Amino acid sequence: MARLLIRGGRVLDPSSERDERADLLVQDGSIADVGPDLEVRGAEVVDADGCWVAPGFIDLHTHLREPGQEYKEDLGSGGRAAVAGGFTSVTCMANTDPVNDDPAVTEYILNRARTDSPAKVFPIAAATLGLDGEVMTEMAALAAAGAVAFSDDGRTISDAGVMRRVLEYSKLVDVPVVVHAEDCALRGDGVVNEGPVSTRLGLPGNPCLAEDILVARDLMLTELTGARLHVAHISSAGSVELVRQARERGLSVTAEVTPHHLTLTDEATLGYDTNTKMAPPLRSVVDVEACRKALSEGVIDVVATDHAPHAVHEKEVDFADAPPGVLGFETAFGVVMDLVREDEISPLELMRRMSTNATRIMKVPGGSLAPGSPGDVVILDPERRWVYDPAKGYSKSRNSPWAGQELTGRVVATVVDGRLVYHCDRGVLVP
Amino acid sequence: MLGKDLLGIEDLERPEIERILETAQRMTEIGTRDVKKVPTLRGRTVVNLFFEPSTRTQTSFEIAGKRLAADVVNFSTAGSSLSKKESILDTAKTLDAMDPDCVVVRHKVAGVPKRIADVLEAPVINAGDGAHEHPSQALLDMLTVFQQKDRLDGLTVAIIGDIAHSRVARSNIYGFGKMGAEVRIAGPPTMLPADVETLGVKAYCSLREVLDGADVVMALRIQRERLEGACFPSVREYAATFGLDRAKLRYAKDDAIVMHPGPVNRGVELSHDLADHRPSVILDQVRNGVALRMALLYLISGRPRTRAESPQE
Numbered sequence: 114m115a116r117l118l119i120r121g122g123r124v125l126d127p128s129s130e131r132d133e134r135a136d137l138l139v140q141d142g143s144i145a146d147v148g149p150d151l152e153v154r155g156a157e158v159v160d161a162d163g164c165w166v167a168p169g170f171i172d173l174h175t176h177l178r179e180p181g182q183e184y185k186e187d188l189g190s191g192g193r194a195a196v197a198g199g200f201t202s203v204t205c206m207a208n209t210d211p212v213n214d215d216p217a218v219t220e221y222i223l224n225r226a227r228t229d230s231p232a233k234v235f236p237i238a239a240a241t242l243g244l245d246g247e248v249m250t251e252m253a254a255l256a257a258a259g260a261v262a263f264s265d266d267g268r269t270i271s272d273a274g275v276m277r278r279v280l281e282y283s284k285l286v287d288v289p290v291v292v293h294a295e296d297c298a299l300r301g302d303g304v305v306n307e308g309p310v311s312t313r314l315g316l317p318g319n320p321c322l323a324e325d326i327l328v329a330r331d332l333m334l335t336e337l338t339g340a341r342l343h344v345a346h347i348s349s350a351g352s353v354e355l356v357r358q359a360r361e362r363g364l365s366v367t368a369e370v371t372p373h374h375l376t377l378t379d380e381a382t383l384g385y386d387t388n389t390k391m392a393p394p395l396r397s398v399v400d401v402e403a404c405r406k407a408l409s410e411g412v413i414d415v416v417a418t419d420h421a422p423h424a425v426h427e428k429e430v431d432f433a434d435a436p437p438g439v440l441g442f443e444t445a446f447g448v449v450m451d452l453v454r455e456d457e458i459s460p461l462e463l464m465r466r467m468s469t470n471a472t473r474i475m476k477v478p479g480g481s482l483a484p485g486s487p488g489d490v491v492i493l494d495p496e497r498r499w500v501y502d503p504a505k506g507y508s509k510s511r512n513s514p515w516a517g518q519e520l521t522g523r524v525v526a527t528v529v530d531g532r533l534v535y536h537c538d539r540g541v542l543v544p
Numbered sequence: 545m546l547g548k549d550l551l552g553i554e555d556l557e558r559p560e561i562e563r564i565l566e567t568a569q570r571m572t573e574i575g576t577r578d579v580k581k582v583p584t585l586r587g588r589t590v591v592n593l594f595f596e597p598s599t600r601t602q603t604s605f606e607i608a609g610k611r612l613a614a615d616v617v618n619f620s621t622a623g624s625s626l627s628k629k630e631s632i633l634d635t636a637k638t639l640d641a642m643d644p645d646c647v648v649v650r651h652k653v654a655g656v657p658k659r660i661a662d663v664l665e666a667p668v669i670n671a672g673d674g675a676h677e678h679p680s681q682a683l684l685d686m687l688t689v690f691q692q693k694d695r696l697d698g699l700t701v702a703i704i705g706d707i708a709h710s711r712v713a714r715s716n717i718y719g720f721g722k723m724g725a726e727v728r729i730a731g732p733p734t735m736l737p738a739d740v741e742t743l744g745v746k747a748y749c750s751l752r753e754v755l756d757g758a759d760v761v762m763a764l765r766i767q768r769e770r771l772e773g774a775c776f777p778s779v780r781e782y783a784a785t786f787g788l789d790r791a792k793l794r795y796a797k798d799d800a801i802v803m804h805p806g807p808v809n810r811g812v813e814l815s816h817d818l819a820d821h822r823p824s825v826i827l828d829q830v831r832n833g834v835a836l837r838m839a840l841l842y843l844i845s846g847r848p849r850t851r852a853e854s855p856q857e
């Protein structure tokens with residue numbers, strides 16, 4: 114098999130605490146060697162001078178829409194968008210049609226992804242049948258089929274008794290349960306963060322407490338059951354504090370935050386752009402600062418994009434009717450680089466949260482550049498300025514709050530299992 | 545003076561409000577003539593695009609347009625297959641292709657007039673969007689108060705009721721505030737929006753306190769069908785705590801006037817007697833509504849149109 118030599122980059126490998134200029138050799142699908150001035154004959158050479166070389170990004174929260182909503186995205190388009198954003202492994206949520214609550218659906222996704230997606234795909238199965246929050250799914254069979262976690266995601270399990278049993282039963286297969294923490298009754302019709310902005314907009318508010326109460330409930334249930342909980346897209350200062358305390362008590366709790374909740378406040382919704390409608394909603398500056406601090410301190414383990422494609426016509430409706438969610442893959446790196454520029458996190462620690470830490474939470478490969486690791490690598494130009502145009506991106510959808518904006522920091526190339534699958538000058542190269 | 549659209553009072557400067565009110569005051573005279581029509585907007589087309597039914601506001605805009613000799617067309621989507629999940633931008637572009645000179649938009653969700661205005665070449669007047677703004681209502685309220693008090697500066701205006709769901713409240717808070725009045729609000733705590741002080745008002749929970757020293761008392765309509773049992777326990781309790789009658793009105797200044805955007809739930813927001821007689825000025829509000837909307841149509845759609853050149857393809 115071909116050999117790929119990535120020459121002269123700043124190698125950032127959180128798994129070995131390496132941060133130095135070095136060459137990286139990928140051979141037979143795996144990392145073969147790292148070191149200064151490697152002499153390799155017959156290898157394809159990628160010049161990484163001035164770039165960062167890191168383990169391929171891993172996204173623990175995405176919606177790839179297949180099966181059933183291929184007009185928004187499919188495993189091919191989603192996978193291409195993923196590698197264009199530097200992601201080599203992504204999980205995908207269960208809210209497909211049919212719902213991924215049956216091993217046959219899990220296997221279908223894995224089979225399609227194998228042929229269609231240049232990124233590796235790992236399904237997250239539903240925690241309850243039909244995401245209805247009542248009857249738990251066959252977790253053992255789903256885990257055997259390849260599910261790496263269980264979640265009803267946006268259809269939060271409102272019945273605490275059901276959630277308790279889901280957490281208890283999940284210990285059988287030792288995979289985390291992912292919670293989209295939102296008390297639906299407290300949220301009501303809320304579509305933007307409750308506060309001065311919702312009052313100005315005249316749109317129904319969704320208070321931080323709707324998130325905090327559910328986080329508190331599920332942390333208590335985690336303590337009771339001894340299960341593993343992963344808090345999806347944490348967005349409020351209150352929830353961050355609850356997770357911080359839970360970890361200090363030794364609970365098996367992890368958390369993710371999205372690029373948009375790290376960089377945008379609810380003021381972004383003031384123009385009623387439906388591409389700023391998310392669940393949870395964009396929060397206040399206090400919440401954004403709490404999330405950034407928690408990410409840099411490690412209270413939040415990973416950045417996850419919650420890549421949520423929606424067709425243009427679905428977003429061209431009024432704010433209340435528009436589905437929540439935005440594209441995430443292709444802008445993620447350029448957006449989170451803001452934290453590095455503001456000196457809130459080092460490049461090495463950012464790579465840990467974009468990649469390495471995910472492998473501790475779910476059974477996904479990568480996260481390391483140590484010899485023998487999978488040949489999943491991303492090459493990044495931290496200084497490159499570029500203007501994001503969703504119409505020229507790889508997703509089938511265009512719903513992004515960063516459309517038309519200049520970002521600094523660009524994915525130069527992505528390598529999956531030793532194959533160059535994306536280069537910014539040549540586009541996605543396979544399949 | 546005045547941008548392309550009128551989407552909210554929040555966007556207006558005080559001189560712009562003054563100009564609108566002065567123009568409207570002049571327009572009131574036309575309504576007193578035998579022949580209530582002037583040729584000002586002859587050959588211009590005004591479209592009433594109402595996604596949510598509102599007979600009163602729509603009729604007021606229609607009469608206003610007709611008194612200025614505009615061709616007024618009602619494009620009502622309420623009840624049609626269009627009313628749900630439609631592409632707002634599709635609707636807007638379809639309308640724009642018919643070359644209207646002004647589009648008056650009403651929608652139950654905040655922000656829709658702005659989204660339409662963003663893509664429409666024709667000017668847009670917001671005729672009420674969700675709980676956001678209802679600028680023509682606030683302007684006609686200011687005109688009515690000015691006629692009664694001869695000033696707005698220094699007045700104390702008390703707005704009472706469901707502030708959270710009220711576009712009328714927001715527009716009046718901005719409007720009277722910009723004109724130098726002190727605006728206070730009161731209502732059940734469940735009907736006050738989050739962080740409402742950030743709008744520049746003081747919030748009260750007691751009718752007696754909010755009325756103390758008020759020159760203008762504005763009662764808001766309660767959506768009893770939707771909110772009884774949710775935001776307030778019962779109509780009876782609402783009427784007892786926040787309903788106005790002559791006895792409670794004595795907390796306000798002796799010459800205080802009473803306003804309501806209509807339609808009044810009689811015996812709930814206002815006693816029957818107060819709804820019909822001075823010091824209530826409800827019918828003056830309605831009458832001024834026509835003149836005020838004439839002024840808006842004149843100022844916004846009466847300007848010479850400069851059309852963009854068609855792209856060469």
